[in-house]
Amino acid sequence: MAEPIHRSLGLTDDEAADIDRILGRSPNHLELAMFAVMWSEHCSYKSSRLHLKRLPTEGEWVLVGPGENAGVIDVGDGIAAAIRIESHNHPAAIEPYQGAATGVGGILRDIFTMGARPIALMDPLRFGPLNDARSRWIAEGVVSGVSGYGNSVGVPTVGGETVFDETYAENPLVNVLCLGVLPTDRLVLGQATGVGNLAVLLGSSTGRDGIGGVSVLASAGFSDDEADAAKRPSVQVGDPFEEKRLIEACLALLDAGLVVGIQDLGGAGLTCATSETASRGGMGMDVDVNAIPLREADMQPFEIMTSESQERMLAIVEPDGLDEALAICDRWEVQANVIGRVTPGPATGDADGGRLRILDGWDGDVLADLPAASLHEDAPLYDRPIHAPADWNEAERTLVGPDLPISEDLGGDLLDLLADTSWVWSQYDHQLFLNTVEGPGGDAAVLRLKHPVTGDDTGRGLALTTDGNHRWCAVDPRQGTALTVAESVLNLACVGARPLAVVNCLNFGNPEHPEVMWQLSEAIDGMAEACRALGTPVVGGNVSLYNESRGADIDPTPVIGMLGVVDRLDRRPPGPGLIDEGRLVLLGVTQPELSGSAWARAQGHRGGRLPALDLAFHTRVAGVVRTLVSGAMVAGIHDVGSGGLGLALAEMAVRSGVGFQAARIHDTAELFSESPSRVVICVAPDLLQPVLNVCEEAGIPTARIGVAGGTRLSVKDLFDLDLAVAAATWRDRLPSTLGAGTTQG
Amino acid sequence: MSPRVGVVLFPGSNCEQDAFEAIRDLGGDAEILWHGDASIGAVDAVIVPGGFAHGDYLRPGAIARFSPIMATVSAFARDGGAVVGICNGFQVLTEAGLLPGALQKNRGLKFLCTTVSLRVASTDSVLTSETVIGQELRIPINHFEGNYTCSAETLAELQAEDRIVLRYVDNPNGSMDDIAGICSSERNVVGLMPHPERACRDLLGSTDGRPLLQSLLEAARIPA
Numbered sequence: 001m002a003e004p005i006h007r008s009l010g011l012t013d014d015e016a017a018d019i020d021r022i023l024g025r026s027p028n029h030l031e032l033a034m035f036a037v038m039w040s041e042h043c044s045y046k047s048s049r050l051h052l053k054r055l056p057t058e059g060e061w062v063l064v065g066p067g068e069n070a071g072v073i074d075v076g077d078g079i080a081a082a083i084r085i086e087s088h089n090h091p092a093a094i095e096p097y098q099g100a101a102t103g104v105g106g107i108l109r110d111i112f113t114m115g116a117r118p119i120a121l122m123d124p125l126r127f128g129p130l131n132d133a134r135s136r137w138i139a140e141g142v143v144s145g146v147s148g149y150g151n152s153v154g155v156p157t158v159g160g161e162t163v164f165d166e167t168y169a170e171n172p173l174v175n176v177l178c179l180g181v182l183p184t185d186r187l188v189l190g191q192a193t194g195v196g197n198l199a200v201l202l203g204s205s206t207g208r209d210g211i212g213g214v215s216v217l218a219s220a221g222f223s224d225d226e227a228d229a230a231k232r233p234s235v236q237v238g239d240p241f242e243e244k245r246l247i248e249a250c251l252a253l254l255d256a257g258l259v260v261g262i263q264d265l266g267g268a269g270l271t272c273a274t275s276e277t278a279s280r281g282g283m284g285m286d287v288d289v290n291a292i293p294l295r296e297a298d299m300q301p302f303e304i305m306t307s308e309s310q311e312r313m314l315a316i317v318e319p320d321g322l323d324e325a326l327a328i329c330d331r332w333e334v335q336a337n338v339i340g341r342v343t344p345g346p347a348t349g350d351a352d353g354g355r356l357r358i359l360d361g362w363d364g365d366v367l368a369d370l371p372a373a374s375l376h377e378d379a380p381l382y383d384r385p386i387h388a389p390a391d392w393n394e395a396e397r398t399l400v401g402p403d404l405p406i407s408e409d410l411g412g413d414l415l416d417l418l419a420d421t422s423w424v425w426s427q428y429d430h431q432l433f434l435n436t437v438e439g440p441g442g443d444a445a446v447l448r449l450k451h452p453v454t455g456d457d458t459g460r461g462l463a464l465t466t467d468g469n470h471r472w473c474a475v476d477p478r479q480g481t482a483l484t485v486a487e488s489v490l491n492l493a494c495v496g497a498r499p500l501a502v503v504n505c506l507n508f509g510n511p512e513h514p515e516v517m518w519q520l521s522e523a524i525d526g527m528a529e530a531c532r533a534l535g536t537p538v539v540g541g542n543v544s545l546y547n548e549s550r551g552a553d554i555d556p557t558p559v560i561g562m563l564g565v566v567d568r569l570d571r572r573p574p575g576p577g578l579i580d581e582g583r584l585v586l587l588g589v590t591q592p593e594l595s596g597s598a599w600a601r602a603q604g605h606r607g608g609r610l611p612a613l614d615l616a617f618h619t620r621v622a623g624v625v626r627t628l629v630s631g632a633m634v635a636g637i638h639d640v641g642s643g644g645l646g647l648a649l650a651e652m653a654v655r656s657g658v659g660f661q662a663a664r665i666h667d668t669a670e671l672f673s674e675s676p677s678r679v680v681i682c683v684a685p686d687l688l689q690p691v692l693n694v695c696e697e698a699g700i701p702t703a704r705i706g707v708a709g710g711t712r713l714s715v716k717d718l719f720d721l722d723l724a725v726a727a728a729t730w731r732d733r734l735p736s737t738l739g740a741g742t743t744q745g
Numbered sequence: 746m747s748p749r750v751g752v753v754l755f756p757g758s759n760c761e762q763d764a765f766e767a768i769r770d771l772g773g774d775a776e777i778l779w780h781g782d783a784s785i786g787a788v789d790a791v792i793v794p795g796g797f798a799h800g801d802y803l804r805p806g807a808i809a810r811f812s813p814i815m816a817t818v819s820a821f822a823r824d825g826g827a828v829v830g831i832c833n834g835f836q837v838l839t840e841a842g843l844l845p846g847a848l849q850k851n852r853g854l855k856f857l858c859t860t861v862s863l864r865v866a867s868t869d870s871v872l873t874s875e876t877v878i879g880q881e882l883r884i885p886i887n888h889f890e891g892n893y894t895c896s897a898e899t900l901a902e903l904q905a906e907d908r909i910v911l912r913y914v915d916n917p918n919g920s921m922d923d924i925a926g927i928c929s930s931e932r933n934v935v936g937l938m939p940h941p942e943r944a945c946r947d948l949l950g951s952t953d954g955r956p957l958l959q960s961l962l963e964a965a966r967i968p969a
Binding site for chain 2: 244332427431569
């Protein structure tokens with residue numbers, strides 16, 4: 001017996017019954033396809049919505065919180081910042097170059113939809129191990145895709161992360177964050193208002209690429225190679241030149257005041273854009289399926305309405321402004337066609353109000369007729385079963401595991417952790433717009449803050465960081481996520497910035513596994529607790545589920561993107577480096593706890609209990625760090641995170657080409673513990689006492705651990721490495737494995 | 746009166762605002778010139794900025810040379826006007842026949858964004874008059890197709906006529922004779938792959954681009 005059609009579209013039997021109830025009849029094929037994409041996990045957040053409500057979203061400076069295309073923050077001087085993060089994990093696993101490229105394209109549209117000019121991208125990337133050929137192929141393709149699209153579209157990529165780990169072997173994580181700036185008074189929302197206003201489709205023609213991308217790709221795991229190959233047509237193809245012209249045309253339309261509302265076409269394509277603009281505006285919409293420019297002549301209405309062809313926007317324009325709007329699009333060589341009309345909403349008392357109707361010509365047959373809001377508001381909401389894994393001890397908050405092994409070669413262990421990521425980010429334009437004061441490779445990126453229209457320099461800066469740590473979250477997703485948020489705050493502090501807001505990308509496994517739902521729920525609670533205490537509201541997020549391969553879920557990987565502001569940007573931050581004769585000081589307290597650390601994972605250890613986090617103390621440390629950085633009291637500074645104090649010191653050494661001699665680091669735990677709320681600083685001798693005084697006044701413990709200089713990296717009684725060897729190991733790890741040549745353009 | 750520098754904007758250009766800001770910060774007047782216009786107004790010099798004009802379709806600069814403004818820019822150059830092509834602008838100028846040679850894909854077959862050292866090879870050009878021979882400059886590069894190539898005869902001519910104005914100290918892209926920038930036989934048209942506009946502020950890590958753009962402003966001040 002043939003499978004019912006709703007199941008092949010990814011809908012359950014219960015969901016199909018709900019659709020019958022909403023329509024009061026059975027849906028036709030087109031209507032069913034529209035519900036299927038909008039009710040997919042990717043579009044509806046049906047497994048996560050219930051939990052996301054627990055996140056704090058309020059702040060005086062928050063202009064737009066979660067739910068819109070991007071979060072918007074007031075950053076002063078009449079400037080607002082729009083920020084969003086998204087995943088493109090599944091497309092990148094199938095077709096790395098285009099999967100990553102279209103991820104960049106999609107996040108850009110989310111930002112300029114808000115009326116903001118995109119000024120920066122960040123790319124947190126996670127791949128399988130470097131010794132795996134397929135993982136190398138994926139990594140190379142993804143980096144080429146980000147480079148090829150981001151550089152050409154003209155938005156600098158100013159940072160991100162590059163992580164290699166077994167857990168991502170079949171399922172890479174490609175997250176993309178975008179930051180934009182807009183004049184505060186130009187904020188626009190994705191709403192259709194005004195009966196008789198016109199829906200104008202801008203940009204590319206609609207083709208058969210990406211049909212059902214959200215439901216086929218993003219809302220299911222991977223099975224075997226043959227089936228995955230069959231999904232390849234669901235991956236869209238990007239055109240950065242089209243997107244660049246689309247950005248300029250849309251911003252020009254907004255400058256001219258010609259747009260009532262505007263919405264990007266992303267997942268679920270026209271179905272999502274038309275229904276969302278209509279239902280957000282409390283209106284309905286008629287769409288003429290014949291008015292949509294096509295790449296192929298014989299496309300079916302369901303293909304047209306669910307295609308995810310890239311580089312398209314839907315603008316709501318008043319009829320009087322249409323000619324002027326079309327002229328602006330023509331100047332930028334952007335195709336523009338009226339494809340819809342705003343119709344009355346439910347509030348008018350009209351029985352037909354609020355319908356989304358797909359028409360075969362303006363006066364032709366009605367091909368689909370459904371309540372616009374039903375695609376969003378009536379989407380299923382699941383309270384999926386939650387269960388902690390069997391080896392989790394709730395009372396002790398520990399994950400049962402074997403005892404940690406003892407290492408005979410701490411120097412060798414440290415070398416294994418060193419990796420310069422410049423092989424990745426030197427392929428990205430990270431300097432465009434003359435904003436990048438601190439680019440990729442440091443603790444956080446720092447950008448000059450200029451007015452988006454006048455170009456006036458405010459003398460202040462924006463700072464950005466992305467952080468994630470699957471090792472912590474595998475041991476304890478709640479504490480691991482809280483530690484991640486804390487690390488972001490400290491990364492911003494290291495460049496002199498105070499935190500303003502958080503966006504998050506929650507990369508998890510299959511939500512139908514109760515342990516995965518437990519991880520997700522716990523991670524959200526940990527994020528909520530940390531964000532409340534640290535004063536960073538969550539203004540947007542993205543949930544990527546079904547990150548699994550052959551039944552094995554990835555380690556939970558919540559990625560935090562944090563935006564901060566530098567109140568006076570008159571010098572470059574010191575960065576993670578050393579100077580000759582500099583005194584090395586550790587701020588904070590080291591807990592003798594190795595669980596969840598990079599070192600422990602490298603020894604094959606996955607259990608234990610994470611270090612404790614005192615959020616009030618953490619806030620004090622961040623405050624002192626900002627004081628030291630903005631007062632130019634330190635010559636070098638580095639957050640102590642993954643890899644612990646050992647890796648922090650080693651990275652400072654290899655980056656600056658200056659060695660160090662350290663003592664008072666007594667054992668493996670003190671060397672590699674990833675206890676939070678710590679930074680290591682390098683201080684000129686004459687500033688040492690003033691620095692120590694600042695710390696003491698704030699009640700921050702300090703430990704003098706050594707002196708910088710020379711050509712050795714040495715910690716008394718633990719290891720002694722040659723600087724040149726360490727630097728070469730660091731520098732060559734990625735180029736030597738990923739190669740100097742690329743296979744894709 | 747401040748010299749007026751026109752910055753050409755093609756669809757796909759992306760460094761036009763950066764060039765605009767750098768020229769303005771150095772005391773010049775900058776204005777954006779639309780590629781579809783045939784006029785360049787009353788400008789004293791022209792910058793063809795970086796980016797991906799017309800998406801770099803076909804090959805970088807191949808379509809941009811047909812934009813209406815390029816005929817006017819060419820005439821302006823023939824009359825001795827100062828024209829500087831930066832990065833994609835250099836590619837456009839070679840395609841338009843204002844400079845010899847071509848830019849092919851980098852030796853490493855990768856896009857490269859990093860800061861490199863340049864050495865001034867000739868001070869006899871509109872972009873290097875305010876520098877000294879041998880002076881080293883730290884300037885960012887940002888390109889995939891920056892590997893300069895030309896025929897052996899052209900290279901001999903460039904060398905003999907002292908038309909190689911900037912060389913890489915440590916060649917990052919495989920360019921012939923370490924060429925980073927060249928000028929026309931009349932010295933008024935210069936193309937270079939590095940981005941001097943990105944090196945005009947302490948906050949951005951280098952101010953070594955300033956003498957180059959100041960040279961251009963000087964050339965603009967004294968019309969040919």
